[in-house]
Amino acid sequence: MVHEWSLAEAVARYISENYRDKKIVEIHLGLGELQNIDEEIFSFALKEILRSEGYDNFDLVIRRIPISLRCRSCGFSWSISKEDLSEELAEIIHFLPEAIHSYMRCPKCGSRDFAIISGRGVYIEKIVLGESK
Amino acid sequence: MKDLIDPRDHIIKIRISQIKNLIPVISYKGGVGKSVISSLLGLALNELEYKVGLLDLDFTNPSLHIILGTDLDKTRPVEEKGVLPPEIIERLKLMSIAFYTRDNPTPLRGSELTEVFKEIFTITIWRDLDYLIIDMPPTLTDVTLNMLNYFRKNIRPLIISSASLLSIKPTINIHKILREINVEPLGLIINMWRDDEELMRILKRSFEEEGLEILGFLSYDPYLEKALGSIDRLRETRVYKEIRSEIVNKVVNRVGR
Numbered sequence: 149m150v151h152e153w154s155l156a157e158a159v160a161r162y163i164s165e166n167y168r169d170k171k172i173v174e175i176h177l178g179l180g181e182l183q184n185i186d187e188e189i190f191s192f193a194l195k196e197i198l199r200s201e202g203y204d205n206f207d208l209v210i211r212r213i214p215i216s217l218r219c220r221s222c223g224f225s226w227s228i229s230k231e232d233l234s235e236e237l238a239e240i241i242h243f244l245p246e247a248i249h250s251y252m253r254c255p256k257c258g259s260r261d262f263a264i265i266s267g268r269g270v271y272i273e274k275i276v277l278g279e280s281k
Numbered sequence: 282m283k284d285l286i287d288p289r290d291h292i293i294k295i296r297i298s299q300i301k302n303l304i305p306v307i308s309y310k311g312g313v314g315k316s317v318i319s320s321l322l323g324l325a326l327n328e329l330e331y332k333v334g335l336l337d338l339d340f341t342n343p344s345l346h347i348i349l350g351t352d353l354d355k356t357r358p359v360e361e362k363g364v365l366p367p368e369i370i371e372r373l374k375l376m377s378i379a380f381y382t383r384d385n386p387t388p389l390r391g392s393e394l395t396e397v398f399k400e401i402f403t404i405t406i407w408r409d410l411d412y413l414i415i416d417m418p419p420t421l422t423d424v425t426l427n428m429l430n431y432f433r434k435n436i437r438p439l440i441i442s443s444a445s446l447l448s449i450k451p452t453i454n455i456h457k458i459l460r461e462i463n464v465e466p467l468g469l470i471i472n473m474w475r476d477d478e479e480l481m482r483i484l485k486r487s488f489e490e491e492g493l494e495i496l497g498f499l500s501y502d503p504y505l506e507k508a509l510g511s512i513d514r515l516r517e518t519r520v521y522k523e524i525r526s527e528i529v530n531k532v533v534n535r536v537g538r
Binding site for chain 1 (some may be wrong): 288290291292295322340348358361362363364378381382383384386387388389390393394396397399400403404406476528
């Protein structure tokens, strides 16, 4: 089982710590495109882990967050899609998004000092609760 | 922008729950030998048959893989419900950003260092370890402050200093900061020592007054350079033999206290 599991575990841990004995109806997550998380595997892992903790019958709403980069040196903003990345680079960034600084530079000025404005990581955006369990 | 919740904050401490002892190797400046001492201490504990992990948190300048001669093309973490660090020799695991950044330049700002810190601890599955030796970047900046914030109850830092009068004040300051947040260091290693009785007397008195115990003086070893990249050769160095004879048992005896 792939490393999506460890990220799903982190989400599950947050939920079990903060919503013990609550009925969860919807979980809204943001998944950054940069990390190229396999949504099917991630959802499967999250549902499996949460089921084992007693959470069932919730809707998982996943929003993909597009990649936006901005150079801190010249201010240029640009975007990339996963098709722009080689297979090897996509895999490296899949594990560790900041490794992008090792392989990519600002297309305008050549600086490696750019910010990932959006598109990194896994975030919990909203949890919707129902009647108590 | 509304507040988003970062789930990694909720798993990081779980990930270290099977590690008996976490030892961050810290210093006030670069070039004092943290990475070499981290590697050699890891090897020495490994020789005592402990299960050891080595973690390189010097993200912009990782070097444990170079010291230990780990071939990044042949050795990779394995994916399994996270990332399993490779065993470079029996009972010795290594995790480093270098598996991903290779040896490319990787400039990172403070916020990015924090992202890597959280990501590495979230995805790395160490399983049970007797010791995790953590090679820290120099000074008290983002990565070291994160270490203190997340793991202050779990760590016993080892402080490294070079053999110089200039090292006294900053080393005492690091010790002060640890004591202020109730983190008890294992002690201090003075590295790259060349015999100088006068200096030894001053260093001993200065650190003794602060309640910082000197675990040992490690000799300047001109042959160390030739041993870099080979675990077998590292084990033959004078500095490794000093760690084996004078340091490692003190570390083992003090972690439980």
